[in-house]
Amino acid sequence: MELHVLNHPLVEHKLTVLRDKNTPSSTFRELISELVMLEAYEATRNLDVVDKPIETPVAPMIGKHIAEPRPIIVPVLRAGLGMLDGMTRMIPSAEVGFLGMKRDEDNPTKQITYANRLPEDLTGRQCFLIDPMLATGGTLVAATHYLAERGAKDVTAINIIAAPEGLKFVQEQIDPSIDFKVVVCAVDEKLNDKAYIVPGLGDAGDRLYGVID
Numbered sequence: 165m166e167l168h169v170l171n172h173p174l175v176e177h178k179l180t181v182l183r184d185k186n187t188p189s190s191t192f193r194e195l196i197s198e199l200v201m202l203e204a205y206e207a208t209r210n211l212d213v214v215d216k217p218i219e220t221p222v223a224p225m226i227g228k229h230i231a232e233p234r235p236i237i238v239p240v241l242r243a244g245l246g247m248l249d250g251m252t253r254m255i256p257s258a259e260v261g262f263l264g265m266k267r268d269e270d271n272p273t274k275q276i277t278y279a280n281r282l283p284e285d286l287t288g289r290q291c292f293l294i295d296p297m298l299a300t301g302g303t304l305v306a307a308t309h310y311l312a313e314r315g316a317k318d319v320t321a322i323n324i325i326a327a328p329e330g331l332k333f334v335q336e337q338i339d340p341s342i343d344f345k346v347v348v349c350a351v352d353e354k355l356n357d358k359a360y361i362v363p364g365l366g367d368a369g370d371r372l373y374g375v376i377d
Contacts, residue, residue, distance in 0.1 A: 244296070
């Protein structure tokens with residue numbers, strides 16, 4: 165597993181505002197979008213490209229073009245939807261799939277899959293899993309293996325905040341045959357007894373979209 169932690173004053177500033185419990189949902193959503201755009205720069209560093217001949221107003225040249233098959237962005241519902249706009253702004257040619265997973269509250273490292281809108285065959289596709297929080301790591305491992313079962317071998321996870329326990333779990337559990345990378349804005353202190361990241365930012369889904377009982 166490759167881990168990339170962004171180290172940049174803009175990221176630190178935006179992350180501080182994001183964490184503040186007094187930040188309204190509208191600002192929270194905008195900051196999530198801005199942060200994922202900054203993360204996308206690092207996450208797409210090894211994006212497959214091919215030569216493309218073009219004509220500039222001055223002369224012909226050989227440029228670069230994102231290769232086929234197109235990369236696919238997979239938000240983990242529901243909180244991952246908050247990152248989708250920022251990712252599609254950066255890679256507008258990418259396809260989008262959806263994966264609904266939620267943590268089993270009685271067994272935090274186990275996941276329940278409740279929705280799937282993905283191609284049956286992901287062979288040769290570069291996949292970008294987006295989910296704001298990497299807490300226990302259970303969702304990320306389950307989602308990555310879900311993609312791998314459909315042929316994906318190149319998966320990059322983009323999270324805003326990670327817990328060290330979750331990163332350790334992912335490192336130990338992820339299938340080593342997958343070319344797997346994680347990009348985060350920050351690695352926080354720990355998980356609390358309810359498996360929430362400390363200091364974290366609370367429940368990302370609730371802060372994005374409101375509390376749903």
